[in-house]
Amino acid sequence: xxxxxxxxxxxxxxxxxxxxxxxxxxxxxxxxxxxxxxxxxxxxxxxxxxxxxxxxxxxxxxxxxxxxxxxxxxxxxxxxxxxxxxxxxxxxxxxxxxxxxxxxxxxxxxxxxxxxxxxxxxxxxxxxxxxxxxxxxxxxxxxxxxxxxxxxxxxxxxxxxxxxxxxxxxxxxxxxxxxxxxxxxxxxxxxxxxxxxxxxxxxxxxxxxxxxxxxxxxxxxxxxxxxxxxxxxxxxxxxxxxxxxxxxxxxxxxxxxxxxxxxxxxxxxxxxxxxxxxxxxxxxxxxxxxxxxxxxxxxxxxxxxxxxxxxxxxxxxxxxxxxxxxxxxxxxxxxxxxxxxxxxxxxxxxxxxxxxxxxxxxxxxxxxxxxxxxxxxxxxxxxxxxxxxxxxxxxxxxxxxxxxxxxxxxxxxxxxxxxxxxxxxxxxxxxxxxxxxxxxxxxxxxxxxxxxxxxxxxxxxxxx
Amino acid sequence: xxxxxxxxxxxxxxxxxxxxxxxxxxxxxxxxxxxxxxxxxxxxxxxxxxxxxxxxxxxxxxxxxxxxxxxxxxxxxxxxxxxxxxxxxxxxxxxxxxxxxx
Numbered sequence: 001x002x003x004x005x006x007x008x009x010x011x012x013x014x015x016x017x018x019x020x021x022x023x024x025x026x027x028x029x030x031x032x033x034x035x036x037x038x039x040x041x042x043x044x045x046x047x048x049x050x051x052x053x054x055x056x057x058x059x060x061x062x063x064x065x066x067x068x069x070x071x072x073x074x075x076x077x078x079x080x081x082x083x084x085x086x087x088x089x090x091x092x093x094x095x096x097x098x099x100x101x102x103x104x105x106x107x108x109x110x111x112x113x114x115x116x117x118x119x120x121x122x123x124x125x126x127x128x129x130x131x132x133x134x135x136x137x138x139x140x141x142x143x144x145x146x147x148x149x150x151x152x153x154x155x156x157x158x159x160x161x162x163x164x165x166x167x168x169x170x171x172x173x174x175x176x177x178x179x180x181x182x183x184x185x186x187x188x189x190x191x192x193x194x195x196x197x198x199x200x201x202x203x204x205x206x207x208x209x210x211x212x213x214x215x216x217x218x219x220x221x222x223x224x225x226x227x228x229x230x231x232x233x234x235x236x237x238x239x240x241x242x243x244x245x246x247x248x249x250x251x252x253x254x255x256x257x258x259x260x261x262x263x264x265x266x267x268x269x270x271x272x273x274x275x276x277x278x279x280x281x282x283x284x285x286x287x288x289x290x291x292x293x294x295x296x297x298x299x300x301x302x303x304x305x306x307x308x309x310x311x312x313x314x315x316x317x318x319x320x321x322x323x324x325x326x327x328x329x330x331x332x333x334x335x336x337x338x339x340x341x342x343x344x345x346x347x348x349x350x351x352x353x354x355x356x357x358x359x360x361x362x363x364x365x366x367x368x369x370x371x372x373x374x375x376x377x378x379x380x381x382x383x384x385x386x387x388x389x390x391x392x393x394x395x396x397x398x399x400x401x402x403x404x405x406x407x408x409x410x411x412x413x414x415x416x417x418x419x420x421x422x423x424x425x426x427x428x429x430x431x432x433x434x435x436x437x438x439x440x441x442x443x444x445x446x447x448x449x450x451x452x453x454x455x456x457x458x459x460x461x462x463x464x
Numbered sequence: 465x466x467x468x469x470x471x472x473x474x475x476x477x478x479x480x481x482x483x484x485x486x487x488x489x490x491x492x493x494x495x496x497x498x499x500x501x502x503x504x505x506x507x508x509x510x511x512x513x514x515x516x517x518x519x520x521x522x523x524x525x526x527x528x529x530x531x532x533x534x535x536x537x538x539x540x541x542x543x544x545x546x547x548x549x550x551x552x553x554x555x556x557x558x559x560x561x562x563x564x565x566x
Contacts, residue, residue: 010512017506018483024491024499027559034498034552037506041545048512054519058526062518065535069542076543077550085497085555092504092548095540099510102537106517110530113520114513125470223500230507231477237513238469240476247480249503252488256496348493355496359555367562373493 014244016040094144100137133232142203157212224253263348298459308385318391393432505548
């Protein structure tokens with residue numbers, strides 16, 4: 001296949017990827033968008049086979065490896081529970097990162113196959129692109145592995161910090177730049193290996209100080225990195241499909257990180273430097289523990305809701321942990337039978353990744369037009385009778401609006417306290433991720449329901 | 465004077481960043497999780513590089529030191545492509561509108 005024809009087809013597949021993302025602007029067009037993405041991928045792979053034009057025994061092996069990887073991927077995709085989506089995405093990011101590293105290594109060992117020169121005499125520009133692709137890929141890989149371990153609970157979600165952490169990271173970053181410069185002048189393969197090793201180390205060190213609830217930012221950031229790594233390799237291979245995709249994914253991840261940071265009213269650097277809540281824990285939490293709390297049982301909750309005319313549900317990460325989404329939808333069905341209006345309010349950073357709650361509710365067959373974002377629904381709390389908070393905490397804390405001393409001051413929160421009554425399902429009075437007490441617990445109109453989210457929801461349904 | 469082809473690729477790259485910027489802002493927040501899984505799947509188009517690397521072995525030698533890395537990358541990227549698109553499909557199939565007749 002001529003180089004020009006394949007370049008045009010790669011461009012077509014790049015455009016199809018743009019359409020795939022465009023489709024996600026509404027659920028109706030999204031499925032078609034996904035199809036565009038698949039077609040784009042098929043075109044890219046086919047064109048590659050045709051332009052390499054090598055259908056010897058190696059080709060058979062490529063198909064076998066493709067089939068092996070594909071079946072593993074398909075198996076995972078069908079078996080994974082929706083609650084584990086953050087782990088899955090983190091895991092997938094690590095694979096893209098590692099694949100970028102492998103491709104860069106292969107190009108470094110055998111540059112002739114990629115038209116980049118000969119070993120020890122690789123074109124300067126290609127060498128720089130290769131180094132960037134490999135370094136960013138390695139950072140994506142080790143960072144995603146740590147994120148995966150933290151989300152999976154294999155590694156503690158608590159931030160791991162030590163003295164001189166930031167200085168060490170900065171030094172390592174400088175080291176990467178120096179290594180790249182030396183690599184370009186000497187073409188030494190040892191330097192290339194060291195470069196990759198140092199990048200693995202940085203990815204690891206960047207993610208360990210970031211705590212569990214900051215994972216939405218981390219996952220988005222790693223999403224962005226995987227894109228930049230792909231783009232770096234795209235430059236090396238002079239491949240438009242890869243360059244376009246890398247740029248798309250890179251900016252997509254960056255935007256998501258921005259939205260997540262804004263949802264927490266924190267700067268990107270504040271999140272990356274880590275250790276949220278570890279420093280500001282002291283502010284007067286002792287006196288607050290004595291305050292009276294009203295607690296109730298499923299019967300009280302059912303009574304309140306039965307007499308309501310509108311209920312707003314505020315789900316959070318706790319709902320995912322308790323797998324309570326199906327029980328919740330059953331409760332809502334019962335409420336609806338009693339002609340009670342029910343809607344859902346989702347905070348941008350609810351859960352462990354962007355849109356996490358929406359997927360879980362969709363899984364439980366909640367229609368997406370009953371689910372609202374913070375800005376859409378926040379004014380409705382004042383007119384609602386009952387707010388049912390299930391597994392959320394910090395995102396409902398009124399302190400964010402009233403106390404300039406609070407670490408979460410300025411963070412956009414759901415105005416849950418404006419409801420006539422608030423039902424708060426929670427296991428205990430323990431503070432949320434930010435390490436601060438939630439004023440909502442002690443409000444006159446709040447009824448605490450101390451129980452497992454799933455069990456409590458089921459009990460309420462029985463009592464309705 | 466001739467323009468270096470690198471400049472053309474750079475232009476595509478920069479323009480794609482802008483396209484990505486506007487397209488992603490138009491994605492509805494409720495689909496942010498599928499957005500992540502589908503970007504994951506499409507970034508695995510890096511498999512293009514993996515295939516070239518895997519087929520780079522000289523005649524008769526399928527597994528050389530450089531093609532081995534290509535084959536490994538093919539497995540990783542294939543997991544991602546199939547896993548990413550299928551899990552996105554699975555998620556998107558769950559997003560339903562309210563039934564009117566209820």
